[in-house]
Amino acid sequence: MELKLKLEQLHQRVDSLKDQINTEEATKNAFVMPFIQILGYDIFNPTEVIPEFICDIGTKKGEKVDYVIKNNGEPILIIECKHWKENVDAHNSQLHRYYHVSKARFGVLTNGHTYNFYADLEKPNIMDEKPFFTLDLSDLKDSSIKILENFTKTDYSLENILDSAEAMKYIKAIRKEFEKELIEPSDEFIRILVNKFFDKPLIASRMVTFREYTKKAITNTINDSISLRLKSALNINENIAKEQHLENPQPIDENVENPKFITTEEELEGFQIVKAILREKIPTERIAYRDTQSYFGILLDDNNRKPLARLHFNTINNYLELFHNGKDAGEKILLNSIDEIYNYREQLHKTFENY
Structure with missing residues (x-):
């Protein structure tokens, strides 16, 4: 995937240059502008990429958002940038104000290596508190690349983005609730499971017992699953190593002393x-x-x-x-x-x- 390759190259650039980037402005020039280019927008064309776009907010005049991205003349994205050392999750209030007065449906808050994408899924024209999508250059998943493709100049699709945004929002919510149940099973969750095989009333004392059983069952299931995957991965690596050794056997040097320890x-x-x-x-x-x-x-x-x-x-x-x-x-x-x-x-x- 060409988009993924370009983002991987950008990640390498960020890693190699970040210690020399001392200001927010330098972060924008070195990291964020190349990201905008990767999406296919001409950073030198003011009809596509508008830097320092004025967003007057009530009595506050001259408020500026770092970038507004236009597609076919319509604003689709506002981008607010922070220094690469800053945590982007702590600065969404400023973007929230800009979003309210802009015509763009999506907002991005970034520090050059993490990009939080926001929409107005809860209330029209009011930016949601939580991003519906986060792109981390150090952890590029194929699913993330697929979502990002919808923001590119050639493949921009408002409908696809909104469909994905809604799906991710509810998947995150379901996953959050599920993870809570894994850590501390609720009475409702325990009843759903136990009622499938236990036909007696779940009185308080039995609920306490089944709560402990449920916790142990969840822990054992997760541990067994992870252990099975790790063993499978180790077996694959071992087979690859054996094949490589058979194809390229290393000559034995009798003058080299055997190691005093072996990694098992x-x-x-x-x-x-x-x-x-x-x-x-x-x-x-x-x-x-x-x-x-x-x-x-x-x-x-x-x-x-x-x-x-x-x-x-x-x-x-x-x-x-x-x-x-x-x-x-x-x-x-x-x-x-x-x-x-x-x-x-x-x-x-x-x-x-x-x-």
């Missing part, structure tokens, strides 16, 4: 579980590992001073070492099975947040 399949499986937990907070490329003679270390940004966890799988018993206070000495926890690592999700998230 069990350690790699543990690493994949920790990686799956932490990817909720950080991109997977920031999670690295280094195997040593005494432990298997999992690091943030491949930095020994930023341990996220350690696996001690070289003895009779397996231990997970957690670092509650950053790089300080960790706490070793006995694991009866590798899947028990999932029980320490919050602690792993907190370790990352400490950095």
